[in-house]
Amino acid sequence: MAEYEASLLEIIKEHAVGLTGELNRDTPIADLGIDSFSVVEIIYEIEEKLNVEVPFNANENPFGDMATVGDLLDALDKLIKKK
Amino acid sequence: MTRNVVVTGMGVVSPLGNNIETYWDGLREGRSAIIKREYQAADKFSLTVPVAPIDDIDDTIKSLGRDMLRADRFSQLAVIAADEAIKNSGIEFDEALGARTACIIGTGIGGQTTLDDGYQAMLCRDRRPHPLTILKIIPNAPASHLSIRHGLRGPTFAVSSACATGAHAIGVCADLIRSGSADVGLAGSSEAALSYGALEAWKAMHILADETCRPFSKNRNGLVIGEGAGVLVLEEEEHAKKRGAEIIARIAGFGMNADGNDMINPSVDGASRAIELAMEDVKVDDPAGVYVNAHGTGTLLNDPTETKAIRSVFGDDADALVVSSTKSMHGHLLGAAGGIETIAAILAMKNSIVPPTVNYEEPDPACDLDYAPNTAKERNISVALSNSFAFGGLNAVVAFSKP
Numbered sequence: 142m143a144e145y146e147a148s149l150l151e152i153i154k155e156h157a158v159g160l161t162g163e164l165n166r167d168t169p170i171a172d173l174g175i176d177s178f179s180v181v182e183i184i185y186e187i188e189e190k191l192n193v194e195v196p197f198n199a200n201e202n203p204f205g206d207m208a209t210v211g212d213l214l215d216a217l218d219k220l221i222k223k224k
Numbered sequence: 225m226t227r228n229v230v231v232t233g234m235g236v237v238s239p240l241g242n243n244i245e246t247y248w249d250g251l252r253e254g255r256s257a258i259i260k261r262e263y264q265a266a267d268k269f270s271l272t273v274p275v276a277p278i279d280d281i282d283d284t285i286k287s288l289g290r291d292m293l294r295a296d297r298f299s300q301l302a303v304i305a306a307d308e309a310i311k312n313s314g315i316e317f318d319e320a321l322g323a324r325t326a327c328i329i330g331t332g333i334g335g336q337t338t339l340d341d342g343y344q345a346m347l348c349r350d351r352r353p354h355p356l357t358i359l360k361i362i363p364n365a366p367a368s369h370l371s372i373r374h375g376l377r378g379p380t381f382a383v384s385s386a387c388a389t390g391a392h393a394i395g396v397c398a399d400l401i402r403s404g405s406a407d408v409g410l411a412g413s414s415e416a417a418l419s420y421g422a423l424e425a426w427k428a429m430h431i432l433a434d435e436t437c438r439p440f441s442k443n444r445n446g447l448v449i450g451e452g453a454g455v456l457v458l459e460e461e462e463h464a465k466k467r468g469a470e471i472i473a474r475i476a477g478f479g480m481n482a483d484g485n486d487m488i489n490p491s492v493d494g495a496s497r498a499i500e501l502a503m504e505d506v507k508v509d510d511p512a513g514v515y516v517n518a519h520g521t522g523t524l525l526n527d528p529t530e531t532k533a534i535r536s537v538f539g540d541d542a543d544a545l546v547v548s549s550t551k552s553m554h555g556h557l558l559g560a561a562g563g564i565e566t567i568a569a570i571l572a573m574k575n576s577i578v579p580p581t582v583n584y585e586e587p588d589p590a591c592d593l594d595y596a597p598n599t600a601k602e603r604n605i606s607v608a609l610s611n612s613f614a615f616g617g618l619n620a621v622v623a624f625s626k627p
Contacts, residue, residue, distance in 0.1 A: 158290060178291070178294055178356060178359070181355045181356060182294075182355055184355070185354070189351075189352075
């Protein structure tokens with residue numbers, strides 16, 4: 142995971158227009174200020190970078206019950222391992 | 225009670241200038257924005273054609289903010305034009321007015337450059353299209369972006385009728401206000417289709433000019449594609465008066481119809497009927513006070529057909545009125561043509577100056593009206609018409625009168 146973590150954080154940071162503090166595993170997803178456009182872009186960039194397909198429907202809340210950036214990174218880690 | 229519709233704001237992005245002031249300077253001075261340019265794709269395709277591009281807009285686009293940076297160019301241009309129109313009109317959209325404001329912004333083609341990029345990504349670079357491709361290319365994107373940006377929640381949609389799009393958008397929006405569906409409307413059109421793929425398609429149709437656009441001149445040989453956007457703020461007259469707005473012009477009439485005849489070739493009957501419908505309620509005291517901003521594409525067939533149509537509506541008076549094609553300067557903006565040409569017609573009336581038809585070199589017996597060749601004309605104008613006749617035989621004509 143460590144090898145992906147930095148680049149995933151970089152992708153998220155690009156779109157986190159609401160972020161005022163530091164971006165780390167503990168940052169709440171709600172604080173990122175990500176809009177519907179950005180969700181689609183983030184998922185695309187992750188798919189391109191990691192060569193995975195993220196199961197996602199553009200009409201659903203993509204974060205489900207995830208609360209922090211750490212939860213998001215763990216979910217992606219699971220996806221990569223499944224590949 | 226009759227509800228009259230007036231124009232209280234105008235905004236434009238054009239090859240001649242990116243606001244009303246510079247656009248008007250270019251029109252009045254008879255400046256041509258047409259240049260030859262090479263377009264390339266995938267490092268192996270290229271073509272060079274005359275076009276009328278906008279080159280000095282990048283900083284303005286960047287200043288629109290994050291949402292608009294993720295939109296196609298045709299949406300960005302529409303928003304720049306609309307923002308200027310709103311600012312000039314002095315209107316402020318609160319919750320209640322937003323719900324009573326229509327937003328009818330058309331396009332002939334839509335997000336052409338985004339679509340081209342998507343295909344190039346797939347076919348040339350083995351990549352997927354950008355995930356926002358669909359949201360960028362849909363023809364209603366400008367109307368939707370403007371609705372979100374300014375909180376407009378009245379009737380909002382795109383109109384598409386090729387080269388008649390802008391005139392249809394303005395006419396339909398005026399009708400919505402007249403019928404009571406809205407009190408205010410943003411109306412206009414946008415186009416940004418200068419891409420390798422699109423220009424090859426135009427070239428394949430054998431309708432592009434070799435050198436430049438020469439409307440009504442005997443040596444004309446085709447049209448020149450341009451890009452840009454034009455947006456009007458339309459308002460119910462009493463609403464405008466109540467808030468003390470400056471009324472720039474009145475919508476005096478609107479005519480729309482279809483030839484029902486041919487996809488390419490225009491029809492005198494269809495065009496003249498559309499002009500007649502637009503003039504139905506317009507009182508003309510002096511035909512010398514009528515200015516027609518012509519469709520005037522500079523193609524072999526449009527110009528004599530349009531001339532015949534104007535003659536058939538105005539009869540002997542046709543020799544007194546003045547006609548010009550500003551496409552000779554800003555090119556043919558396709559869907560956006562009516563958007564920026566209605567503004568040219570209104571500015572001509574407001575400033576008592578008819579912008580010229582430039583590149584006019586040889587008289588054509590089939591085009592025998594006064595086209596204000598090559599230099600602007602001072603003229604007191606009381607009625608200004610904007611003609612738009614589209615491929616597919618769709619006609620739309622808007623008539624404006626002085627406030």
